């Protein structure tokens with residue numbers, strides 16, 4: 392199904408700089424379904440193949456142009472499939488230490504410092520459930536101070552309402568944060 396991977400070079404739209412080879416640069420593109428929902432992250436090479444074969448169109452580019460064989464395409468930062476593909480329902484990601492820390496960007500929900508533990512907002516010892524809406528990332532100190540108390544009992548508040556991540560944690564929130572052009576398409 393893949394056509395031969397094209398040799399890619401890029402230049403800025405200004406055109407002053409020499410074309411630079413992009414192979415192995417690690418550049419990646421966000422691929423959206425035709426419905427505009429994020430599907431996955433693909434390599435730049437794969438993205439260009441999708442565009443060249445008419446399977447996807449470029450929605451966001453960083454301004455550089457890619458010369459691939461005999462065509463020039465804007466460097467795809469975000470691209471969208473031209474035809475909708477049915478995606479089986481993603482299995483929900485369970486809240487684990489890793490996924491909760493990832494959702495909360497390793498920030499303590501209570502003090503904003505670096506977090507490496509998970510706190511049950513409504514303590515499990517008092518009937519709180521282990522589910523996305525009841526877990527937050529917390530630093531050891533806050534987790535220890537809070538212990539098995541409820542937030543109103545100690546006058547603490549959550550700065551956000553915990554919820555399940557809307558998209559697979561496998562995407563990696565860090566990669567989305569690293570690419571600002573992706574953020575409007577992917578809600579972390």
Ligand SMILES: [Zn+2]
Nearest residue numbers: 499502530533
């Ligand atoms: Zn803390």
